[in-house]
Amino acid sequence: MSDLARTPPQIGNLIRRARKKRGLSQSQLGELAGLRQETISLxxxxxxxxxxKTILAVLAALxxxxxIVPRSKGAAAELEDIF
Amino acid sequence: MSDLARTPPQIGNLIRRARKKRGLSQSQLGELAGLRQETISLxxxxxxxxxxKTILAVLAALxxxxxIVPRSKGAAAELEDIF
DNA sequence: CAGAAATATGCGCTAATTCCGATATTTCAT
DNA sequence: ATGAAATATCGGAATTAGCGCATATTTCTG
Structure with a gap:
C-alpha cells in the first residue's frame, strides 16, 4: 500500500504490483520499456x-x-526550499 | 521547487542542491555514502x-x-489501491 | 491433470560503472 | 591576483548489467 521505495526489493515489488494491476506480462512491459523480459524479472x-535508466524506463512504461523526498520531518525542515 | 525526478540530470540536480544545503562537499558526501568523490560527481x-544501489546510498546519506508515484491523475486512478 | 503461459535461470559477449591512485580544472575566499 | 578547496577527468583493474538465444521452472487455466 505504500509508495515507499527505500530498497531495490521494495522498488521491485511496487513495479510488479503496478504491472499486474495493468494486466501486463513481463514480456509486454519489457516491450513497452524497450527491455527484455529477463531484465524486468531481475x-x-x-x-x-x-x-x-533501466528503472526509469520501466517506470515510464507504467x-x-x-x-525524491525527505525521510523524516527533520530532514524536510533542514532542506526546506528544496522539498 | 519541485522534487520531481524524471530524468538522471534532474535527479543529479536535486542531489547536488540537497548536498549543498547541508554544507557538504562531494568528498564528504562520498564518505557518508561509502562512495568516491568522483562517483558523486558523475x-x-x-x-x-x-x-x-549507488543512487540509494547517496539519497540515504542525505x-x-x-x-514512486503516478505521473498523472489518470495513472493514479488506474493504479488505485497501490498508490 | 494436461498444456500453455509466464517467470526465472544459463552462457557468452560487449559496454560501462565503480574503484584506486593521480591530476587537471574550476570555483571561491582573502 | 593567489592559494586553497572543490570538482571534473584520466589510465587501468575488476565487476556486472543487459543483450541475444535457449531453456528450466513455476503458475495459471481449462
Missing part, C-alpha cells in the same frame, strides 16, 4: 545493481515516476 | 547508467528517499 526481484 | 551530472 528488476522485480530487487537487483540492486540495475541501472538508473506511467510512474520517481520523486 | 551522479550529480546526470549519469543515466549509475547503479540503483536523509532522502525515493518515492
Amino acid at each position: 528488476i522485480e526481484t530487487g537487483n540492486p545493481a540495475a541501472k538508473l 506511467d510512474l515516476e520517481f520523486r | 551522479i550529480e551530472t546526470g549519469n543515466p547508467a549509475a547503479k540503483l 536523509d532522502l528517499e525515493f518515492r
